[in-house]
Amino acid sequence: MLLTVEKITKKFNGQPVIKAFDFTLEKGEIVTLIGKSGTGKTTLMRIINHLETVDAGEIRLGDITLCKTNRKGEVDYANKGTLRKYHNQIGMVFQNYQLFPNLTVLENCMEATVAQKRESNQYLQKKAMELLEQVGLNEKANAMPNELSGGQQQRVAIARALMLNPSILCFDEPTSALDRESTIEIGKMIQKIAANGTGILIVTHDDEFAKDIGTRVVSSDEFLDNREIHEK
Template identity: 45%
Template structure:
C-alpha cells in the first residue's frame, strides 16, 4: 500500500474504445487512478487488460475517448474540440512520463545492465554520462542488482533481467509506471524477487497500474482492483471487496477458477 503522498501521476480514462480488425476489444472504458495509487487489472485472457494498459502511454491508439496523465494527453492534442495525433517526437517526449515494464524484459542484449539503464537518459540528453551512470547504479542497487552492473542480459536469470527492466523504466523518473504481467514469463521460483521490488515501489508513492494474474499479490499491494471482461470494467473497488466479496457473477466465476 502507498505510504508516501504523491502529487503527480493522475490517470484519467474516459469512454475509451479500441478495435482490432473489426473486433472491439475495449468497449467504453472509464477509469481513474489517483496519484500514488496502486491499481491491479485482473481478468481472463482477451478481456482487454493489456490493450487498456498500452493506451495509457499511447503504445496503442484509441478509436474513441481519451486518456490523460495529470490532465495532459500522451499522444494527442486538442484542437477545435477534436483530438489530433501528435508528431512522433512529441509523443516520445510525453511518453517518457509513463514507464512500462513488459513481461518479456526487452533488454538490449549487447548492453550491460548498467548500459541498459543509462541508455534512455543519455539518448534523450537528460543527463551526462557520469550522472547517468550514478543514477543507474543507484537504481540497480534499489532492485538488488548493484553487483550485476557489468553483466549482460544472457548472464542474468529471468528474474534479474526483469529487475533490470524495472530499473530502466525508473531511469526517466516517470509519473506513472505500468506493468504488463511482469512475472508471467518467469519460472515460479523467480517470481518472488520481482514482486518484492514492486512492493517496494508501491511504498514510494509512484502511481502503478499492474496487469497481473497474481491474486495474492494484488490483495496485498493494490489500493484498488479492477476486473475486466469482454472489454468492459465489470467491477472495481478495494481488494478486500472485489477479491473477497465480489458482487458480479462474472467476477465470482473468474476468482473461483483462478483460486481453485
C-alpha cells in the first residue's frame, strides 16, 4: 500500500470535521473525492500533504510514518529529516494553481527543486522543459503566468508538481475553472501520470468527471460515520 491513513480525527474549534476515518491509496490508483461543500475534502487533502495536523490517528506513506498516536493519546509527527523525505514524495496542485506571478513558466517549474539544490540547474531546466512539453506548453516556457489561460496555468501547476517525481499527487478541484474540453484534456493527463505508477487523489464537484476518471470514488459522507467505501 502506498498511502495508509488510519483512524484520523480532525477537529476545528472542538468540532470534528473528520472522525476515525480510514483511507488508502495504491500505486496507479485514481481516487476521486466528492461531497458537499464544507464537509472536509480540502482538509483531508491538506492533512495528507502535511499542511494541517491531525488530532488523532496514523498516516504512512510507503515505509515513512508521518504521524502516529502515542500511548498517552497524543499525536507524534516525524522528525525534520523524515518530514523532508515525506514532502518530497507528495505533491499538491491547488485550486487557484498558486503560481509565482513574478516568475516565468519555466522558473515556476524549477523553483521548488532549485531551492533544494539536489540537482544541477542545467539538469533541472532540461527536466522542466520535458515536462512542459508533456503538458503541451513548451512554447510558453518564457511567458509569465498572467499571460496564460486558466487551463494553461493548471497545466503549468501539474508540470511543477511533477518536477519532484512524487509518489502521490493531489488535486483540489482541478477542473472547476475549465470548460468540458479542457476538463477532458486534464483528465487524460492525470490518467497518464497514474499509468506511470503515481497514486492520485482528486477533490471534485464534477460528478461526471469523478466517475469517468476515478478508479474509485469516495464520498466525504464517510468522514464522520465510516461507511463502506463505494467501489466503482
